[in-house]
Amino acid sequence: MIDVLLRFIVFFCVFLVYLIFIFSYRVFNGTSTRLILLSKFEEDDNSNLVQNVILSQSFIRILIGFLALGLSIQTAFIFYLYSNIFLNTWLDTLIYFLVSMIFPLFGYSLVYVLNDKAVEKLIGIPKFILIMNISILKLSFIRKIRNSSDSNGNEENDAAEIDALEAAGLSVDPEEMKMIQGILKMDIVKVREIMKPRVDMIVVESDRDLNNVSNLMIEDGYSKIPVIGDSIDDILGIAYARDVLKSVTQHEGRLKIEEILRPAIFVPESQNLEQLLREFQKHQTRMAIVIDEHGGISGLVTVTDLIEEIVGELIDEFDVKDPDIRRINESITIVDARMTVADLNEEIGTDILAQGFDTIGGLVYKELGKMPEVGDHIEVDNLNITIQSTIGRRIGKLRLYIPQTKRNSP
Structure with missing residues (x-):
């Protein structure tokens, strides 16, 4: 202003x-x-x-x-x-x-x-x-x-802007082009698209012993963990690893976790990434709690999530990540339920229509109409899908069986 x-x-x-x-x-x-x-x-x-x-x-x-x-x-x-x-x-x-x-x-x-x-x-x-x-x-x-304009119009404009760069004689390699596309879409992509969902959030209760919290951070490599009160909708603040470790070493864990908390910032899931970046800069923090339209906790988002949306996935030497898709043989494929329908269609040649959902897990939820359990089975577009594992209430891995007729179809 x-x-x-x-x-x-x-x-x-x-x-x-x-x-x-x-x-x-x-x-x-x-x-x-x-x-x-x-x-x-x-x-x-x-x-x-x-x-x-x-x-x-x-x-x-x-x-x-x-x-x-x-x-x-x-x-x-x-x-x-x-x-x-x-x-x-x-x-x-x-x-x-x-x-x-x-x-x-x-x-x-x-x-x-x-x-x-x-x-x-x-x-x-x-x-x-x-x-x-x-x-x-x-x-x-x-x-x-x-x-x-809507998101389709924005994508067309982004493509036009990129074409203009190429027409100007600027040499842009594929990695740089991906970054440019990510930056141009920052005002289009919403926080809900990159956040870690509520069911995947790692939180600790306010009455948890500091030594226990310290061990959790060291073993799993967390630098920040949200601390909750009565429920996950009651976020009291964020525990930073350096504050926890300092308390354990200097005060021998005698302090309560509530005494070392830092305030959490809250952002709506409808906020775009450009606004999210400004929030991180304004509050000088790297983690935000995402809330839905009703004020409930929807998930959390970090600076790393934002950067990965621009430059691609970042994996350090401590990350152990299963691939989103793993082919067992010509007929059987194991996929992560969080994989998008569009990516699956591209990988295995299916043509599933995503209506009201973005991921394969969302498709299974819609077709089942109940809480998922290991072994539950659905068939969509001549594709047999079986739940192989769950994580809490969330679907973990899915086993896809592609019949011979589907594989041979053009």
Whole structure:
């Protein structure tokens, strides 16, 4: 908001200088006209004075022209950069047009209406001013259209922006292209798409012994763990490993975990990644608790989750991760229930339609209509799916059997 205020202050300063030059020109023009008339009755000795006056007139006109150009461009970029503060696309466009195009033309009219060749010079207004305004007007309009369009429209715009980079002759390798795509989609992807769901959250109770919490962090490699009260919906704060270890070593674990907690930040699951990044920067933290529309705990998200959405999965030397998909033979495949339907279709050539769910586990939940148990079986799109393992109430691994007829189909 301060940045916006500063820009408008600069805008009005330029505006005032612009007006001063206009009125100065009017006074100067009247004086110079009288001098030119008088010079006709004088000797040639005064011709230099007349020439200087004419040159001064031209100089002031040029200054006014450049001020109008600067004012126009500055106004355009203010409305372009901060167009989201206005009501809608059409209002933004109308305001921009009136301020950045009518105003410079009015200024030129005010200057040249005092001149005998006003019409001729108005027609000769520098074309680059008009072109600049129209170009930035298009950018402002496109920006608003992009912000108000759906995710498919956003993806098309992202693709167009990437094509523009390639057309400009910039050499972009596949990894860099993936990062660029991830950055461009930060205002599209929602927190719910990258968060760790509630059922997978690792939490500790507030009455847990600090030595026990310390062992959990050391053994499983957690740097932060949410601490809960009566239930998982009652998040008291976040326990940091360095605080826990310091308490155990210096106070021999005599402190209660509630005494070393740091406040948790809460973000809605509908928030986009660009806003999430700002929250992390504002609060100088790396973990946030995600809440749903009813205020219940939906999951948690970390800076690592956000970065992985941009650059891809990060795996360090301590991570032991099972692959999302593992082929046993031509007929049997083991997959993680969190694998998306789109990825599965691409991997094994199926054409399952995702309606109301994103993952294979969501598909199984929908078809079963009950709490999943190991051994439960469904058949979808001629694909036999059996629950191989569960983690609490969540489906862990699924066993897929692809019949011979399905494998041989085109």
